[in-house]
Amino acid sequence: MTLQVAEMLSAYPQDLGRIDREKLTKCIEECLRCAEACTACADACLSEENVTELAKCIRSDLDCADICETTARVLARHTGYDANITRAILEACAQVCKACGDECERHSMHAHCAVCAQACRDCERACRNLMATLG
Numbered sequence: 009m010t011l012q013v014a015e016m017l018s019a020y021p022q023d024l025g026r027i028d029r030e031k032l033t034k035c036i037e038e039c040l041r042c043a044e045a046c047t048a049c050a051d052a053c054l055s056e057e058n059v060t061e062l063a064k065c066i067r068s069d070l071d072c073a074d075i076c077e078t079t080a081r082v083l084a085r086h087t088g089y090d091a092n093i094t095r096a097i098l099e100a101c102a103q104v105c106k107a108c109g110d111e112c113e114r115h116s117m118h119a120h121c122a123v124c125a126q127a128c129r130d131c132e133r134a135c136r137n138l139m140a141t142l143g
Contacts (some may be wrong), residue, residue, distance in 0.1 A: 045127035072108035
């Protein structure tokens with residue numbers, strides 16, 4: 009997956025304000041990577057023999073993928089920027105990534121769950137790092 013996040017942010021015709029572009033870029037990229045990992049993990053869980061034992065993991069994966077995709081889209085928009093909305097969605101994303109990462113860690117005997125757990129941790133960290141820079 010090729011991401012043009014930095015290029016798109018640089019091409020934005022107006023000033024982005026005081027937001028840390030590097031952390032914003034990283035957060036958008038990690039959200040998209042996490043969404044991809046969670047979607048793939050949910051699909052892989054459905055292929056496991058013990059699929060019923062993975063029901064909570066699948067649900068967590070799908071919830072996390074949806075929230076991460078939405079977060080990336082919201083972060084990529086800057087017209088009419090509202091820091092309160094940005095903070096709220098970043099907090100929600102960090103929380104769902106933590107929950108999904110915890111659930112996937114419980115099933116880390118499956119390689120796909122271990123990969124997904126790491127993607128969730130990376131995304132949670134990127135969200136919290138960006139939140140820390142918001143005024």
